[in-house]
Amino acid sequence: MRTAIIIGAGISGLTAAVYLQRSGIQTLVLEKAAGPGGVSTSWKRKGYTFEGGIHWLIGAKKEIPLHQVWLETGALQENNPVHFKDPIYTLVDEKGTMPMFRDLHGLEITGFRDRLALWRLRFHLACFKHFHQPIGDLRGLKVRYPKSFSVWEYVKMLSAVLVTPFLMAQSARAYAGWFKNPRIRALLAAVVEPDINALSFIYTLGTFNVGDSGYPKGGSLHMAQNMASTFLNCGGIIRYQTPAEKIFLEGKQWSVRTKNEVLTADVVIVSADARSAIDTLFEEPLQDGWAKKMRSGLRTTQCMFLGVGVRADLSSWPRSMQIVLPRQLKAAGRTYKTIVVNNYVTEEGYAPEGCSVITCLLHGPTYAYWKSAKEDGSYAAKKNKVMADFIEAISEMIPEIKNAVAVTDMATPLTYERYCSTFEGSYMTDWPPFRRLYHAPVRYREGLYFTGQRTAYSGGLPPAAQSGRTTAQTVCKDLGEEFVGA
Ligand SMILES: Cc1cc2nc3c(=O)[nH]c(=O)nc-3n(C[C@H](O)[C@H](O)[C@H](O)COP(=O)(O)OP(=O)(O)OC[C@H]3O[C@@H](n4cnc5c(N)ncnc54)[C@H](O)[C@@H]3O)c2cc1C
Structure with a gap:
């Protein structure tokens, strides 16, 4: 053998x-x-589960x-049915909330420019409607159950190929900049990191749009x-x-x-x-x-992961929020005005009865910052400060959190490096325009x-x-x- x-x-x-x-x-x-799982993992702290990997599964x-x-490898089975959340993200700011559903309804479109920008977004999503990673077989390989991707499937992907150079040449942020309404721009920034190319943005949003991408x-x-x-x-x-x-x-x-x-x-x-x-x-x-x-x-794409177990019921808050903070949050030498917060209150067994768990990823290249903090002995103190500032900032928008923190956990790129040996503690390759x-x-x-x-x-x-x-x-x-x- x-x-x-x-x-x-x-x-x-x-x-x-x-x-x-x-x-x-x-x-x-x-x-x-x-x-198992590598960087795609979750873990428990004091009865709270922190999801440190999948936000959406394509x-x-x-x-x-x-x-x-996913079926053949046993990743998806009867024991982990997928939930397809809708709205996919909800903007939370001082004006209230604005959801974005898979078919893009919910966005507050006012004025000609936003209508035009929405039309353009819908056009690009339509171009990507049939765009999927082909799963076929290598030529010349003996295969028990062959899979093929027909010529017709490739033909259907042509529209995506044609608009790809245009999307590759700009960032997701620049693409979203076509909308005049700053709330829509802020909401679209939740989909992918704004500095990567707009191709990744359209592709990702497209997976939601066709009813894919869920949470097992x-x-x-x-x-x-x-x-x-x-x-x-x-x-x-x-x-x-x-x-x-x-x-x-x-x-x-x-x-x-x-x-x-x-x-x-x-x-x-x-x-x-x-x-x-x-x-x-x-x-x-x-x-x-x-x-x-x-x-x-x-x-590389790096992030700081923040997880908070909360002794409060957050079920009145949306599942995935793009929160516009009243004040900037400073963390590891970077500033964040908008942050994506996931609320796992509806996930069975993630928190004790009547309690909730939220997580947040703060993106950006902070490996060097944390490395030098480790070397000068300030690592733990700096982590505590980031977490304390985060809780203070988020509590201004979600007051239930303020005096109800049961447990916190934070990972920096150094954590990913230590556990998974990833380069600069990253979890993906960055792909700017x-x-x-x-x-x-x-x-x-x-x-x-x-x-x-x-x-x-x-x-x-x-x-x-x-x-x-x-x-x-x-x-x-x-x-x-x-x-x-x-
Ligand atoms: C917070 C977070 C959120 C994410 N969200 C999503 C999402 O919503 N959707 C999505 O598609 N992707 C998401 N990703 C990205 C995705 O999880 C990763 O890109 C993917 O899991 C990488 O898989 P991999 O097998 O290539 O690498 P890895 O997960 O890095 O696996 C490599 C494995 O090798 C092991 N290893 C390393 N060195 C050695 C050694 N010397 N000896 C033995 N073992 C070793 C590591 O411990 C690890 O288990 C997310 C990642 C993170 C961190």
């Missing part, structure tokens, strides 16, 4: 693992953390091609656990708290050194962050052209492969899953094995 070692039990590693094991390749997953709707991958019951951890148990049920092995220290070539075989042993297999797959791996996982940092380009050109993305190759050398979000387009869980499947197919093809998807 052929063998594989996968480094990392994030979504990409687990996807590759399920497919390889099902295809008859005995697969061992080494994971440095204590559980491919949740069964008609979307990616949905098949139990969130990130439950979904990752589903995938891990699917893999184990196929006969795979996962070793948690077992970091790979180095990958090296022994004779003709790639080997992985952990703290206690050296493991060899027919193939080794790196699903740990490729940008970190090129500098840390090999005996010498990789010096191939693509690795040098990644080193010099790749920009006019910038190229720098990918790691799927097949690096004979027997050595990469997978994960840094081998694909920028975008979170879909590229993670899709790359896991592509890497598994590439391995099967190279080993002459039949790929068994379902």
Whole structure:
């Protein structure tokens, strides 16, 4: 029997693992953390669950091609049905609230310019109506249950392709700037980080618009656990708290050194962050052209995560809020006037009876700030200050929170770096207008492969899953094995 070692039990590693094991390749997953999911995870503190990963899952709707991958890998099962929230976001400011529904109703459109901007937005969403990541099979691969993406499916995507250069050339913020109403601009800024390109904005909003993108019951951890148990049920092995220290070539075989042993297999797959791996996982940092380009050109998406357990019922507040703060919130040398706050009051078991839990991501490159705070010993104090300021700011808009804080938790990019070894503690590749993305190759050398979000387009869980499947197919093809998807 052929063998594989996968480094990392994030979504990409687990996807590759399920497919390889099902295809008859005995697969061992080494994971440095204590559980599955990588950066897509959630955790409990004092009876409150903090969702630190999925806000929306693309491919949740069964008609979307990616949905098949979520089903085949066991990510979505009967035990975690998806809830498709609507409105998708609600603006909360001193004037009151303004919802944005999936079909865009709810937006307060007044005046010609806003009507024109809305027309343009609807036009671009219509162009993306049939745009989906194709899930097909590699040419020349033996496949038990073939999947194909027909020429007609590609033809239907042409309208999206035609408007792509226009969208790529501007930021989401500039795109939203067509609206005169500042409240609409503020609300649209909730969809994606405003400084990334407008293509990502339209694509993401488009997934909501076609009825996709939802939140699976139990969130990130439950979904990752589903995938891990699917893999184990196929006969795979996962070793948690077992970091790979180095990958090296022994004779003709790639080997992985952990703290206690050296493991060899027919193939080794790196699903740990490729940008970190090129500098840390090999005996010498990789010096191939693509690795040098990644080193010099790749920009990362970083965030600070804030979670608050509240001894109060927040069910009168919307699920996902874009809050315009009365005063700017200062955190890690950055200022925030609008913040997205998720309210999990409706999620079963996330908080004790009558209580609620909220989370917020503050985006921006703060890795260097926190690194120097760690070095000068002010890290904990600075974190406490950010959390205290956040609670004060949010309490001005949601007064129920003020004297009802039961528990707080905060992650900085250093937290993600410590737990998941991601480069600069990031969770995605940043994709501003006019910038190229720098990918790691799927097949690096004979027997050595990469997978994960840094081998694909920028975008979170879909590229993670899709790359896991592509890497598994590439391995099967190279080993002459039949790929068994379902
Ligand atoms: C707060 C937050 C919110 C997000 N929201 C969304 C969302 O709503 N929708 C969406 O699509 N995406 C979202 N994402 C992004 C998405 O979760 C990630 O892009 C995706 O999970 C990346 O998966 P991956 O498998 O490529 O990488 P990772 O998750 O980084 O997996 C790599 C794994 O390798 C392990 N590892 C690293 N080094 C080693 C080693 N030496 N030995 C052993 N194991 C190692 C790590 O511990 C990790 O488990 C979010 C991410 C965050 C952090």
